[in-house]
Amino acid sequence: MLTIQSLSKQYIGGSWRDGESENTLTNTNPYNGEILSILKMATINDVDQAYKASLDAKEQWDKVNAYKKRDILEKAAHYIQQHEEEITEMIIDELGGTRLKAAFEIGLVVNMVKEAATFPLRMEGKILPSIEDEKENRLxxxxxxxxxxxxPFNFPFFLSMKSVAPxxxxxxGVVLKPHEETPVTGGTLIAKIFEExxxxxxxxxxxxxxxxxxGDSFIEHPIPRIISFTGSTKVGSHIGxxxxxxxxxPILELGGNSAFIIMEDADLDYAVNAAAFSxxxxxxxxxxxxxxxxxHRSAYKLFLEKFKEKVSSLKVGDPRDPExxxxxxxxxxxxxxxxxIINKGIEQGASALLEGKMTGNLVEPTILIDVTPAMQIAQEELFGPVVCVIPFDTEEEAIAIANDTRFGLSGAIHTSNVERGVQMAKKIHSGMIHVNDITINDEPIVAFGGENQSGIGRLNGQWSLDEFTTMKWISVNYGQRNFPY
Known part of the structure; x- marks a missing residue:
């Protein structure tokens, strides 16, 4: 049976063992503070051993038939599906995810692994003509x-697997360093899946x-050729x-400050639900x-009424409760x-339409209005149940506000005129925009990534295949060149 306790070891060179450090990591439940496990930390020497083991094992992996590699990855996806309930329990306990969130995350992981299972059969090259007679170029x-x-800690199972599986x-070969808040669901669980x-x-x-x-030894080690990081923009800048x-x-999937735009012709009830989910x-x-x-100002008052009612109905509490x-x-x-950051926003002139209480790590929803785009609350990534609602008068103003950020990850536009939404989306500086949908979207075959300080590179599908491979040129001369000297 998969449990957090059973997976609370390092996984290096195919062995489950303690780290060499004298320091320990206490893994706790964010909801009730329960100690889930205690791990001995890895040292710089452990990192070195991990990278060397990965490089050595890659030579074995190179010799495995592509169809066998596909079968192994498909077996990994099947293993996840077989153990969905156990993995759900771990997501709830280790990171405070609800059952709804766990199901969502596990579904994303299964699809990502199934997509990665196609990669061994897609390692095709090319033969290209040459300017020289009797010569061919092979890629x-x-x-x-x-x-x-x-x-990172927020979607650790998926955001680890998003790079590991492809x-x-x-x-x-891969060496994975999960966030210290989620060492199992973001790390050793994945090791167990691929081991099996x-x-x-x-x-x-x-x-x-x-x-x-x-320190920086994980990044500086001479063996890895790519460092794939998902997390905050500040840390990502340093890693890059x-x-x-x-x-x-570096492949950097960083923070966001997404705008959810509701035009005057939007389906307001649908937009309210989509905004709450987003x-x-x-x-x-x-x-x-x-x-x-x-x-849009014409819908602003009615939206606030409906949005406050919707958000107030969201149950806050024990993530084990299905409700x-x-x-x-x-x-x-x-x-x-x-x-x-809420207090700072209010000091700068924002008002709380709905102000949630905080009890330990439980944070009830807060809706802030009277927010201007220049306020810190509108400029920073709000990694919690806090949202700013800002009115606008014109399409151009909405686009300008959406672009008034150093980030550029996702966004959404709600309008009954789909092509109008698409044209607006083209003017917003972000890697992804969704018309009449939520801002939270990730699909295994569609390019995912941000602009500006939201990241560098694209993952998923062909883009992951491109990121994790390189093209090597080997030319063959079947004749002989004529040399000028």
């Missing part, structure tokens, strides 16, 4: 080698550690700079969440940061 798609993956499917699926021992390694313990300095390619799913701890809801929509945020620090 081979090959794995980059070893990929380092650093994942990297393995494309023929690479049958990848070579050492191909995938998981090191549970802290930056205080290892260190990676580039060490001639590694903001409050998983307590608002999703990079694609709608931080700012922009409403709960909003569980705890991940830790006390996150709850405290939310309180500070």
């Amino acid at each position: 081979y798609r090959i794995p980059v080698g070893v990929v380092g993956v650093i994942s 990297a393995i499917g494309a023929g690479n 699926a049958g990848v070579p021992k050492g191909l995938l390694n998981v090191v549970v550690t802290d930056i205080k313990e290892i 700079q260190v990676a580039i300095k060490n001639f590694k390619k 903001r409050f799913t998983h307590q608002g701890q999703i990079c694609m969440c709608a931080n700012r809801v922009l409403v 709960t929509i909003i569980g705890p945020v991940v830790n006390e620090r996150q709850a405290s940061n939310l309180r500070s």
Whole structure:
């Protein structure tokens, strides 16, 4: 049976063992503070062993038939489906996800692994003509080698697997460092899945550690050619700079400040429901969440009435309760940061249409109005159940407000005129915009990524295959060149 306790070890070189550090990580339930497990941390030496094991195992993986690789990845997807209830329990306990959130996340993971299972059969190359007589140019798609993956705490199972599965499917070794808040659902659970699926021992390694313990060694290590990071823009900027300095390619999926735009001709009831889902799913701890809801002034008053009623109905509490929509945020620090930014917004002139209470890590929803685009509350990523509602008068103003941010990840536009929505979407500087839908969208074959400070690179489908492989040119001269000297 899969449990957090049974998976609370390092996974290095195909072995489950303690880390070499004297320091320990206490894994706690964010809802009730229960200690779930205690792990011994990994050291710089553990990281070194993990990367070396991954590089060695890649040589074995190279020899595995592409169809066998496909079968192994499909077996991983099947294993997840077989253990869905156990994985659900772990998501609830380790990160405070509701049952609804767990089902959503597991579904995303299964689809991502199934897409990655197609990669071994898509490693095609090309033969191209040459300017030289009797010569041909061959292009081979090959794995980059070893990929380092650093994942966040909010959707740890999916956002780890989003890089791990495609990297393995494309023929690479992987070393995964999950967030210290979610060492199992973001890390060792994934190791167990691929171990059971049958990848070579050492191909995938998981090191549970802290930056205080290892510094930048995970990024600077000479073996990985790519560092794939999902997390905050501040940390991502540092990781990207260190990676580039060490001639590694960074893939950065970072923060967001998405705008959810409601035009005067929108289906208001539908928009209310979509806006609530876009903001409050998983307590608002999703990079694609709608931080700012922009409403045409003609619909503003009625929207506020309906939106307040909808949000007030969302049940806050124990994530084990199937009726709960909003569980705890991940830790006390996150709850405290939310309180500070709400207070700052009110000091700057915002008003609370609905102001939620905070009890421990449980944060009830807050709706802020009288917000101007320049306020900190409208400029920063709100990683919690807090939302700003801002009126606008014209289409041009809505676009300008949406673009008034250093981020550029997702967004949504609601209008009865679909093509009008598409034309507006083209003018908004973000990697993704959804017309008459929610801001939270991720599909296994569609390019995912942000603009500006929301990231670098694209993942999913062909884009993941491109990111985790490189093209090698091998030319063949069947004749002889004529040399000028």
